[in-house]
Amino acid sequence: MAIRTILHYPDPRLRQKAQPVERITPEIERLIDDMAETMYAAPGVGLAATQIGEAHRIFIIDIAAEDEPSNLMVFINPEILSKTGEEVGPEGCLSFPGVSEDIKRATALRVRAQGRDGKTFELAADGLLAVAIQHEHDHLDGVLMIDRVGMLKKRIIQRKMQKHAAS
Numbered sequence: 001m002a003i004r005t006i007l008h009y010p011d012p013r014l015r016q017k018a019q020p021v022e023r024i025t026p027e028i029e030r031l032i033d034d035m036a037e038t039m040y041a042a043p044g045v046g047l048a049a050t051q052i053g054e055a056h057r058i059f060i061i062d063i064a065a066e067d068e069p070s071n072l073m074v075f076i077n078p079e080i081l082s083k084t085g086e087e088v089g090p091e092g093c094l095s096f097p098g099v100s101e102d103i104k105r106a107t108a109l110r111v112r113a114q115g116r117d118g119k120t121f122e123l124a125a126d127g128l129l130a131v132a133i134q135h136e137h138d139h140l141d142g143v144l145m146i147d148r149v150g151m152l153k154k155r156i157i158q159r160k161m162q163k164h165a166a167s
Helices: 026-041 127-140 151-166
Strands: 046-048 058-061 073-084 087-092 100-105 108-114 120-126
Touching: 026 046, 026 058, 046 127, 058 127, 073 127, 087 127, 100 127, 108 127, 120 127
Parallel strands: none
Antiparallel strands: 046 058, 058 073, 073 108, 087 100, 108 120
16 A cells, blocks of 8 residues: 555646546555555545546545544445535545635435445435535546635635645
8 A cells, every 4th residue: 555646736637537447456456545545644534536646436435533433435436326405514625735615515415336346335425425425526527626616716725726836
């Protein structure tokens, strides 16, 4: 396992659309291990393969609190089947260090994906898990949190990221 470099906005690779995973190979398993090590080291609650420059439709999430055991969830070739409700809440992103913005998301959803074992599963999610799934799923389509804010906030984030890149 290795900690990978997390791409920061405005790296153009963050806009790359991820490609479906055809088979779970040892390389894909290594990628998932690297993603987990990278996410925990950051620290974060989710990471998409595209955030480390890998164009595979994979993301991982672990929303366990610090005093709870780890609960790493692997989503390969995920598709959101349905969404309900709507709420606005704060989100951060490992590709936007130091940035937190209120983002509108569905309050609940149903997702289908393959797990690390290649078996397909469906999951109903709400709360933080639903937000994390939507956030990471966006990454697989090249959609970033900056795309979900108004023009003024977008400019503020862009300036903040320019300062971050210069430091």
